[in-house]
Amino acid sequence: MPSPHCLPDSTEDLCQPTIKQSTSNIVDGIDLEDIREFARTFKVRRLVLGLTQTQVGQALCATEGPAYSQSAICRFEKLDITPRSALKIRPVLENWLREAEEKHQQGNLQQIAGMDFINISAIGKIRKRRTFFSPEALVVLNSRFEQSSHPSGREINSIAQEIGYERDVVRVWFCNKRQSLKHCQSFQRSRINLKSSDSTEEDRNSSSPTQP
Amino acid sequence: MPSPHCLPDSTEDLCQPTIKQSTSNIVDGIDLEDIREFARTFKVRRLVLGLTQTQVGQALCATEGPAYSQSAICRFEKLDITPRSALKIRPVLENWLREAEEKHQQGNLQQIAGMDFINISAIGKIRKRRTFFSPEALVVLNSRFEQSSHPSGREINSIAQEIGYERDVVRVWFCNKRQSLKHCQSFQRSRINLKSSDSTEEDRNSSSPTQP
């Protein structure tokens, strides 16, 4: 398990970079380059089979082992996941792909993708409807986040009241915001690149937005 | 040429839908299904060659015929273009692909992608730096756009002043906003779908955002 609590309010630092953003080739004894190559060929072979990410996800539901959603497959192909996650998903996709290609060799063109599901939901708890924040609310949320990424309970109450959304929805927004920021380490990395020799253009066009 | 001026301020209507969003199979005598299939196999074969969209774009620069940027290739593969555009790009990609695969059959693995360009810019006019609008400015712009998608010269002046950006940058924002909206026709199309029979849940969770 990695160390906990490594976001000390400065918008810097990172815990679990995604593979895509990692520059090194081996992390925690995991060969990232190997995973990168598999992700690439997986995508090619999936497309050759003529299948969408959604279809693969449905097909996985029909197998014995663990299943993954379209979202997970999308993130795997983009390498938008931590090495640890990739290590879990990879064998599942690998095994499924092998079997799918075998069936394809024979003529079972129909049997590869899972049947179109008759969405058997309506079982168990109903999931809360997704909240959409208005642009105005997002302005407030983001500016509050810049002030403090870990607002206290009282602060959350006040923010929720200000923008007119449920308290818990605001709390979760901060959780998700923190989580997504962790995957954004590559922010401002290679800056000293080769450019035009003079700095004239650099000065001429200040990118400061407020200048009425 | 299609009819001009078909955005009568109601956020409805559409002139040039993209192929992706078109539901019919033939438009203006162009076989969309045919283009869809080519786009799919183009992507597969590009990936089999191990090339990125960027590399294809660079390779096209090295050929005689017309060249296209990575952006154009991306939009073609996603079918995020009008049928008319697709008809222009398609033969270019088709010819390039054939030649690339021939070279690949022989062993010229290196010669397929264009050489890494030593970006010979700094010739001719310098392009204006891209403007980034702050979330606050976007809130204003979008609300003004809802009021009127074709603000007069005076109105543009006043908006520019209000948000503190150059007048022309604001004008162009409205142009681009109108343009991108045209490609968004599929907004609210299939609404009468099969759902849970009762309407209880429909009422319980009003999606109106402001409810403090």
Place this chain on the structure above:
DNA sequence: ATGCATGAGGT
């Protein structure tokens, strides 16, 4: 492809 929601596991 991505933003909000869930749930397991932890303090």
Place this chain on the structure above:
DNA sequence: ACCTCATGCAT
């Protein structure tokens, strides 16, 4: 009662 992390649903 909060958090993180992996992951999914619905867009």
Place this chain on the structure above:
DNA sequence: ATGCATGAGGT
């Protein structure tokens, strides 16, 4: 992949 910029062609 996508938002702002450019330029051709048009009123």
Place this chain on the structure above:
DNA sequence: ACCTCATGCAT
């Protein structure tokens, strides 16, 4: 002087 449309650059 405005517009649309196709397209590119830089993110």
